[in-house]
Amino acid sequence: MRFECQKTGVCCRSPNLLITLTHFDLYFLYKYWRNDLSKLLTAITFYVIADEASASHLVVPEIITKHGNAVIALKKTEHGSCIFLSANNLCEIYRARPLTCRMYPITFVPVNDSNQSHEKKDVQKKLVKAPIIVVDAKNNIRLQPIYAKAATKTCRGIGKGNSIPRSLLKNMANVFFHIMKDYYSLIGTINEYISEHGYLEPIEIINVIIQYVEQKALEKVPIAEYLNNLRNFSF
Ligand code: SF4
Numbered sequence: 001m002r003f004e005c006q007k008t009g010v011c012c013r014s015p016n017l018l019i020t021l022t023h024f025d026l027y028f029l030y031k032y033w034r035n036d037l038s039k040l041l042t043a044i045t046f047y048v049i050a051d052e053a054s055a056s057h058l059v060v061p062e063i064i065t066k067h068g069n070a071v072i073a074l075k076k077t078e079h080g081s082c083i084f085l086s087a088n089n090l091c092e093i094y095r096a097r098p099l100t101c102r103m104y105p106i107t108f109v110p111v112n113d114s115n116q117s118h119e120k121k122d123v124q125k126k127l128v129k130a131p132i133i134v135v136d137a138k139n140n141i142r143l144q145p146i147y148a149k150a151a152t153k154t155c156r157g158i159g160k161g162n163s164i165p166r167s168l169l170k171n172m173a174n175v176f177f178h179i180m181k182d183y184y185s186l187i188g189t190i191n192e193y194i195s196e197h198g199y200l201e202p203i204e205i206i207n208v209i210i211q212y213v214e215q216k217a218l219e220k221v222p223i224a225e226y227l228n229n230l231r232n233f234s235f
Contacts, residue, residue, distance in 0.1 A: 001103060001130045001169070004161025009041060009089035011104055015080025016150050020060045020073045022183050025098040027213035029086065032096035039205070043083065046070040046202055059147065059180065061187035066199040072206075074098065085228060099222060105151030105158055106169075108133075108143040108176050131166055133173040143173045181206060186212055 011017060021029075021044060033039040046066040049058070062069035075083045086091040091097055111132050130145045147158055190208060194200055200208075 001147070002106070002107050002159050002161055002166050003164055004038050004157050004230075006156045007089060008156055009085055009119050010156065011151065012085040012089075012091065013079075013081040014150065014154050015076070016154075018058075018071070018073045019076075019082055019098055020058060020071050021098050021100075021101050022060060022179050023186055023209045024179060026072065026185075026209055027217075028096045028149065029093070029098075032093065037203075037210075041203060041206065043075060044072055044206075047073050061184045063205060064065055064191050064194045065202075067213075090218070099176070103176070104171060105147045105155045105166075106145050106172070107148045108145055108173050111142045111144050131169065135168050135173050135177040141177065143177060145169050145173065154187075187190050 005117065026040065026044070030037065030040050031042065046063070046067075048070045049062060058071055060071050062071055077083055084097075088091050091101070132140050132142050132144045133139075140224055145164075147155070151158065185207065190200070191204060218235075
């Protein structure tokens with residue numbers, strides 16, 4: 001897979017790209033703003049998923065809210081740009097930018113996922129020459145890096161520059177897998193609580209998420225080591 005960012009800012013301006021956030025993204029932003037929860041809350045929103053077709057393109061888990069199932073993402077301007085894109089096409093939160101931005105235009109799909117394979121066949125046949133990466137040998141979980149569908153339509157850096165090193169793709173696949181596995185488990189627990197006890201306010205959900213990551217980081221449980229890897233991503 002070849003990619004070299006052309007620094008056009010097209011991806012950050014695209015109304016079709018949702019900058020979804022993982023629990024670690026939320027935590028990084030919270031720390032980046034020196035534990036200012038109100039600042040974090042003004043930067044994010046819960047996007048309600050309109051239909052199943054929209055949901056099929058999302059890699060983050062859905063949270064039950066009183067308005068419907070939703071994902072947490074960065075806010076956008078009325079024109080569809082990320083609110084953190086500056087006038088000169090720079091990211092104002094570059095050091096704390098989310099995983100989606102760090103990995104862009106790449107995402108990972110399970111090799112046996114029939115929907116995604118179909119998407120790959122149609123859109124990406126000529127673009128992808130990527131290795132299948134074993135991220136969990138015990139459970140035979142294998143991921144393949146692909147270009148995100150929305151990126152194939154807008155990103156001018158795809159196919160330019162050098163090939164992305166296999167070692168970087170492998171590292172990314174591992175981080176992606178472990179973060180998503182952990183995030184799905186956390187949101188699953190939150191959704192179970194909501195189903196039993198009723199809806200939570202957004203601030204309550206964010207608080208639970210931040211406390212969860214903080215606790216993991218403090219306890220230095222294995223997932224915490226992925227935090228460091230995540231910070232090193234750069235194309
Ligand atoms: S957070 Fe930064 S890199 Fe990500 S979409 Fe916004 S401006 Fe672009």
